[in-house]
Amino acid sequence: MADRTGMVEKRGAGLWLTHLGLIIGLLFIFFPIWLAFVASTVSQPEIVQPPMPLLPGDQFFENYRKALVSGINAPVAWMMLNSLFMALGIAIGKIIISLLSAFAIVYFRFPGRKTFFWLIFLTLMLPVEVRIVPTYEVVANFGMLNSYSGLIFPLIASATATFLFRQFFMTVPDELAEAARVDGARPMRFFWDILLPMSRTNIAALFVILFIYGWNQYLWPLLITTDPSMNTIVMGIKQMFPSGDDIADWPVIMATSILAMIPPVIVVVGMQRLFIRGLVDSEK
Amino acid sequence: MATVSLEAIRKSFGSTDVIHGVDIDIEDGEFIVIVGPSGCGKSTLLRMVAGLETVTSGEVCIGGNRVNDLEPMDRDIAMVFQNYALYPHMTVFDNMAYGLKIAGTAKDEIVERVDSAARLLQLEDYLKRRPRELSGGQRQRVAMGRAIVRKPSVFLFDEPLSNLDAKLRVQMRLEIKQLQRRLGVTSLYVTHDQVEAMTLADRMIVMNGGIADQIGAPLEVYANPATEFVAGFIGSPPTNFLKAQSAEVTIPGAVTLGIRPEHLLLTSEPSPVAGTVLYSEALGAETLVHLRLPDASLVTVRQGATEPLPAEGTSAGLTWDASEQMLFDAEGRRCDQPAA
Ligand SMILES: Nc1ncnc2c1ncn2[C@@H]1O[C@H](COP(=O)(O)OP(=O)(O)O)[C@@H](O)[C@H]1O
Ligand SMILES: [Mg+2]
Numbered sequence: 103m104a105d106r107t108g109m110v111e112k113r114g115a116g117l118w119l120t121h122l123g124l125i126i127g128l129l130f131i132f133f134p135i136w137l138a139f140v141a142s143t144v145s146q147p148e149i150v151q152p153p154m155p156l157l158p159g160d161q162f163f164e165n166y167r168k169a170l171v172s173g174i175n176a177p178v179a180w181m182m183l184n185s186l187f188m189a190l191g192i193a194i195g196k197i198i199i200s201l202l203s204a205f206a207i208v209y210f211r212f213p214g215r216k217t218f219f220w221l222i223f224l225t226l227m228l229p230v231e232v233r234i235v236p237t238y239e240v241v242a243n244f245g246m247l248n249s250y251s252g253l254i255f256p257l258i259a260s261a262t263a264t265f266l267f268r269q270f271f272m273t274v275p276d277e278l279a280e281a282a283r284v285d286g287a288r289p290m291r292f293f294w295d296i297l298l299p300m301s302r303t304n305i306a307a308l309f310v311i312l313f314i315y316g317w318n319q320y321l322w323p324l325l326i327t328t329d330p331s332m333n334t335i336v337m338g339i340k341q342m343f344p345s346g347d348d349i350a351d352w353p354v355i356m357a358t359s360i361l362a363m364i365p366p367v368i369v370v371v372g373m374q375r376l377f378i379r380g381l382v383d384s385e386k
Numbered sequence: 387m388a389t390v391s392l393e394a395i396r397k398s399f400g401s402t403d404v405i406h407g408v409d410i411d412i413e414d415g416e417f418i419v420i421v422g423p424s425g426c427g428k429s430t431l432l433r434m435v436a437g438l439e440t441v442t443s444g445e446v447c448i449g450g451n452r453v454n455d456l457e458p459m460d461r462d463i464a465m466v467f468q469n470y471a472l473y474p475h476m477t478v479f480d481n482m483a484y485g486l487k488i489a490g491t492a493k494d495e496i497v498e499r500v501d502s503a504a505r506l507l508q509l510e511d512y513l514k515r516r517p518r519e520l521s522g523g524q525r526q527r528v529a530m531g532r533a534i535v536r537k538p539s540v541f542l543f544d545e546p547l548s549n550l551d552a553k554l555r556v557q558m559r560l561e562i563k564q565l566q567r568r569l570g571v572t573s574l575y576v577t578h579d580q581v582e583a584m585t586l587a588d589r590m591i592v593m594n595g596g597i598a599d600q601i602g603a604p605l606e607v608y609a610n611p612a613t614e615f616v617a618g619f620i621g622s623p624p625t626n627f628l629k630a631q632s633a634e635v636t637i638p639g640a641v642t643l644g645i646r647p648e649h650l651l652l653t654s655e656p657s658p659v660a661g662t663v664l665y666s667e668a669l670g671a672e673t674l675v676h677l678r679l680p681d682a683s684l685v686t687v688r689q690g691a692t693e694p695l696p697a698e699g700t701s702a703g704l705t706w707d708a709s710e711q712m713l714f715d716a717e718g719r720r721c722d723q724p725a726a
Contacts, residue, residue: 277471280438285485285532286459293483299475 135363142166142356149352161239161353168276169357174332174342178358183333184253186365189316191254196312197305200260204267205293209279226261230322238325248329263308271297271305306376314366335362388449388462388539388572389414395444397406404430406596407444415570417563421583422593423619424710428576429544431593435574436542437461449539451506459488461719462534465542469549470525472517472532477506479513482531489536496535503531506565516684523554530562534569541573547582555643560584580620584608592616614718623674626685634658638714639721647688649710652696652701660703661685665693665697677702 136291138188144159160385169178207219230237237256246252269372274297282292323334333341344350390412397405404427412418418429433439437458444455453461464485472481474669479500486496504510507527517525526546533541546562547555563586566573577583581589586602590608592600592615600612611617617625626647630640652675662678664684668691675696676686686702697701713722 138507275469277467277469278473280458281465281467281473281532282484283438284436284458284465285464285536286488287484291488296473296475321633 110349114182124353135360138356138359140308142353142360144353146349146351146353157241165353165357166361169354169361173358174351174354176333176338178335178338180331181333181335182249182361183336184332184364185317187250188253189365190336191250191314192257192316192319195254195258196260196263197308199258200263201298201301201305202266203264204271205297206259207264208268208271209289214382222261222264224261225259225376228323230257234321234325241326247326252326253319253323253332253334257319259317260312263312266300266308270301274300303376306373310369310373313369317366387414387570388574389447390540390574391434391445391447393445393447394430395446396442397434397439398442404596405442408591408598410601411593411599412572412574415467415572417566417573417575417586417588418576419575419587419590420585420593421577421580421587421590421619426576426593427591427596428578432542432544432576435540436463436465438465443641459485461540462538463540463542464536464538465544466529466533468545470517471527472525474517474530477514477516478509478520478528478531481517481528482535485532485536499535499537500531503534505540506534506628507531512615513645522550526550526558530565534565535627536698539572541575541696542569543573543575546575546579547577548579555582564585580622584620592619593598594619609714611644612720614642615643615713617712617714621646623686623688627657627683628679628683629681630696631679632659632679633711635711635713637713637722639715641716642714642718644714645706645710645711647686649706650685650687651705652687652689652693653705656701656703663698664699665698666695668695677704698701 133308137154140155140158142165143162144155145161146156153192171177172255174182203218203222207215207222232247241247241252241256244252246255276374277313278296279292287295318336319334320336320340323332324337324340327333327337335358339355339362342358387491392408392410395405395408396403410418420431422428424517430439435448437456437460438451441454448461450462458465473484478485482500482503486499491499500513501510504513507530509524509527509531512520512524512528517528520528520642524551529546543562547558550558562575571702574589575582575586576588587604589601589603590607591598594613594615600607600616602610607616608620611620614627615618619625624699625644628643628645630637630643633643633645659679661679664676664678666676667674671691672693673689673691673693675689677685677687679685687704712720
């Protein structure tokens with residue numbers, strides 16, 4: 103504490119200026135979120151008539167209850183559950199697959215090892231949006247439209263995560279694998295007992311990133327879920343917009359937006375400690 | 387406890403030959419040190435015994451059984467690595483217990499064995515710590531403990547002390563030696579440090595470019611080097627080498643004459659060899675006098691602290707007892723009475 107006040111005194115104006123800049127930036131980003139929150143707590147007529155209110159109204163519970171229980175096309179609680187399944191499925195699936203493929207690439211000499219490596223590398227250039235039509239065709243033929251497997255599997259392979267783990271595994275000294283071998287550990291045992299626990303900060307960091315990636319998927323769920331009960335929340339918001347002459351129920355839509363933000367925030371905050379450690383240092 | 391024997395061991399990485407045929411029979415309980423300069427294949431040889439490297443040709447036998455095709459865990463060996471290779475996320479206890487756990491040893495026996503190893507290595511107070519919370523010397527001990535708890539018949543060490551500071555190295559050297567004596571386990575120990583080799587070994591293997599130049603007890607190797615390389619590598623300061631003809635040696639085939647610094651005497655007579663005194667290092671118990679010969683080669687004389695110091699820049703003669711000189715042929719092999 104003493105150190106900090108000392109620093110303020112020493113650097114005085116500069117520090118205040120930096121803080122001011124940060125605060126302005128923060129307000130700038132936070133303002134739309136605040137507006138959304140305000141809009142989710144007032145009634146429909148209050149939003150439509152200008153000027154828009156800047157302070158929360160008294161409809162908070164009413165609007166959120168309406169959103170969660172009935173929504174517009176499907177209850178938001180249900181859509182959030184869909185999103186949760188999808189995001190967890192993608193994050194956990196990606197982590198398991200990329201851990202195993204990185205393990206194979208780094209620790210085993212098998213025929214075609216280089217080829218597989220480059221094949222994985224190649225998929226970096228083929229995100230969902232690029233291969234969306236053929237992928238749709240495949241998923242449709244497998245009868246996976248409107249299903250969790252259809253939402254998850256096409257997104258589950260991850261070159262990025264495989265690379266991250268490959269890079270990490272290559273920093274693990276060879277002697278560690280040899281010591282485990284002398285200790286009698288078979289390869290999968292070494293993976294499970296030694297490599298996996300050593301990767302846990304990396305796994306945590308990746309989980310946060312991939313969970314948000316999965317949660318924010320928009321185009322793919324939009325394409326393959328036609329049944330409102332399979333909608334995910336991020337695309338569900340879009341589906342709530344009125345078509346034709348219908349009147350939009352803006353307070354409920356805004357309440358939905360706010361609700362959609364909560365789980366990623368919980369994941370980031372909950373895993374902050376591990377997450378930051380994973381990004382900053384690979385544990386020695 | 388077991389004998390180890392290597393028969394015509396060779397190793398190639400692709401088309402590069404690294405080990406060119408090594409033979410040795412190691413007795414039960416013997417402490418063998420493999421010594422040589424960096425890159426001569428010491429680690430490769432050790433790793434072949436461990437089973438971490440395949441054997442290109444030849445036979446490795448442990449306790450009389452051919453083990454060429456066995457996994458390390460089935461060879462009844464334990465290895466201590468240069469950088470310790472401790473599992474960073476496990477406590478000291480778990481590090482030592484891991485091999486036993488895999489082998490399915492009963493829980494209370496694991497505890498008992500780890501505890502007794504910890505007592506032996508003075509690690510009792512550290513069993514709950516992680517490796518990163520230990521000093522270099524303690525990590526070294528944990529690595530040894532991991533080897534001990536498994537009660538293997540052979541210990542393998544690959545430069546286990548080279549990451550420690552000089553003082554700790556001397557202390558750990560002593561501890562390793564005592565431990566090995568106490569446990570009586572056959573040991574192979576790799577080092578590039580000839581002092582470590584001299585002090586630890588029952589017998590040492592001096593390696594030179596993938597060949598075992600000489601195998602023998604340290605003092606025997608020191609007194610009677612089989613090759614010019616061994617004479618130069620073992621001993622500090624190293625053996626002096628003179629051209630045989632300039633030293634007035636007329637034995638046929640002899641090209642080089644080797645003579646250890648402690649066997650040289652400074653005289654005022656400029657025969658058979660004379661040189662210019664460059665500088666002297668007084669080390670307290672002894673003094674090293676460095677001279678330059680007319681053919682520009684350098685020679686070191688080691689003399690007692692009480693002997694008179696020659697002034698720098700003056701010239702001095704060198705003599706020695708002919709029984710101390712070693713003669714080598716053009717290939718660097720010993721060509722006077724090779725004793726062994
Ligand atoms: N896996 C490998 N592939 C190719 N060459 C190797 C390999 N391991 C060691 N070598 C080579 O073998 C030689 C001996 O290596 P090493 O046994 O580690 O030497 P030392 O332990 O005596 O320093 C070196 O020239 C090294 O480059
Ligand atoms: Mg080595």
